[in-house]
Amino acid sequence: MRIQRVSSKWAKTKAILRNRDLSIYIPDTRKYALDTLKEMLLLYDMVYIKPDRGTYGTGVMRVEQRGVTLSASDQGDQENLEEPPENLEVKVENTKLMYILRYRKSAEVYSSPEELDRALIKVIHNQSYLIQKGIDLLTHKQRPFDLRVLTQKNLDGLWETTGMLSRIAAPQKIVTNYHSGGRIKSVKAVLEEHMNTFEVDSTINQLKALGVIMARQLERTYPGIKEIGLDVAIDPQHDLWLLEINTLPSIVVFKLFPDRSIYRRIHRYAAAYGRVKKNH
Ligand SMILES: Nc1ncnc2c1ncn2[C@@H]1O[C@H](COP(=O)(O)OP(=O)(O)O)[C@@H](O)[C@H]1O
Ligand SMILES: [Mg+2]
Numbered sequence: 385m386r387i388q389r390v391s392s393k394w395a396k397t398k399a400i401l402r403n404r405d406l407s408i409y410i411p412d413t414r415k416y417a418l419d420t421l422k423e424m425l426l427l428y429d430m431v432y433i434k435p436d437r438g439t440y441g442t443g444v445m446r447v448e449q450r451g452v453t454l455s456a457s458d459q460g461d462q463e464n465l466e467e468p469p470e471n472l473e474v475k476v477e478n479t480k481l482m483y484i485l486r487y488r489k490s491a492e493v494y495s496s497p498e499e500l501d502r503a504l505i506k507v508i509h510n511q512s513y514l515i516q517k518g519i520d521l522l523t524h525k526q527r528p529f530d531l532r533v534l535t536q537k538n539l540d541g542l543w544e545t546t547g548m549l550s551r552i553a554a555p556q557k558i559v560t561n562y563h564s565g566g567r568i569k570s571v572k573a574v575l576e577e578h579m580n581t582f583e584v585d586s587t588i589n590q591l592k593a594l595g596v597i598m599a600r601q602l603e604r605t606y607p608g609i610k611e612i613g614l615d616v617a618i619d620p621q622h623d624l625w626l627l628e629i630n631t632l633p634s635i636v637v638f639k640l641f642p643d644r645s646i647y648r649r650i651h652r653y654a655a656a657y658g659r660v661k662k663n664h
Pocket of ligand 2: 440441615628
C-alpha cells in the first residue's frame with residue numbers, strides 16, 4: 385500500500401485542530417488575505433507568512449511590528465495626569481507603527497498593512513499562503529533554533545518517536561531548515577543551555593509523546609500515513625509550538641549522529657512500511 389503524503393499545511397492544521405485538546409500546541413494559523421494580515425498584526429508583534437505547500441523554508445517571510453514614537457508630548461503632562469484616557473490618546477497619536485518585512489536576507493520597512501500587502505502580493509502572486517503567529521524561538525549561541533521530531537509506524541504497527549534533532553538558523557536567516565543553511569545538533573545540546581537536566585529530560589519525553597499524539601490525530605483524517613516529521617518551536621517560557629507537520633520527513637539527517645543505532649532503527653521501520661529498500 386502506498387504511503388500517504390499530504391502537502392497542504394492548511395489541511396494538516398485543520399486535521400489536528402479537530403481535536404481541541406491539541407489546539408494549545410498550534411500557533412494561530414489562517415489563510416493569507418489583507419483582512420487577516422490586519423487582524424493578525426493587531427494580535428501579534430511578529431507573524432510568519434508562508435506557502436501552504438512549501439518545503440525547505442522556501443518562500444517563508446516574516447513581519448515584525450515596531451512602534452516608533454514620533455515626538456514626545458511635552459505639553460501639559462502634569463495637567464493631564466488626572467485624565468488618563470486623554471493622556472493615552474495623545475500617546476497613541478504620537479506612536480506610528482512600522483512593519484519590517486524580512487524575506488531571505490533582506491529587510492524592508494513599510495508604513496501600513498496595505499503597503500505591506502502590496503509588497504507581499506508580489507511574492508505570493510495567486511498561490512495559497514498562510515499567516516501564522518510568530519514564535520520567539522530560543523537561541524543557541526545567539527542563533528534561533530527549532531526541533532525536528534520523527535515519528536514512525538513501528539514493526540508492530542504502532543506509532544513510535546524514533547528520532548529528534550535541533551536545527552540552528554544560519555546567520556541572518558529567519559528559517560532554520562537544513563536546506564536553507566541550518567546547522568544540526570542534538571536536542572540535548574541546545575536545551576542544556578536553557579534548562580536543568582530534569583527539565584531537559586522531561587522536555588524530551590514530552591516531544592516523544594507529542595509526535596505520537598500528533599500522528600494518531602493526523603491518521604484519523606489521513607489513514608495512509610506511516611511517518612511524520614514535526615517542526616517544533618520552543619519559546620522563552622519553554623512552551624512547545626507545532627509549526628508544521630511533514631509527511632515526507634528526511635531520514636538521512638539522522639545519519640549524522642554518532643550513535644548509529646538510531647538511524648538503523650529508523651531505516652528498519654522505513655523498510656518495513658516500504659519507503660526504502662530492505663537490503664541497505
Ligand atoms: N510561526 C513561526 N514562528 C517562528 N518561526 C517560524 C514560524 N513558522 C516558520 N518558522 C521558521 O521557518 C521554518 C520553515 O517553516 P515551515 O513552516 O517549517 O515551512 P517549510 O515547509 O518550508 O519547512 C521553520 O522551521 C522555522 O524556523
Ligand atoms: Mg519545515
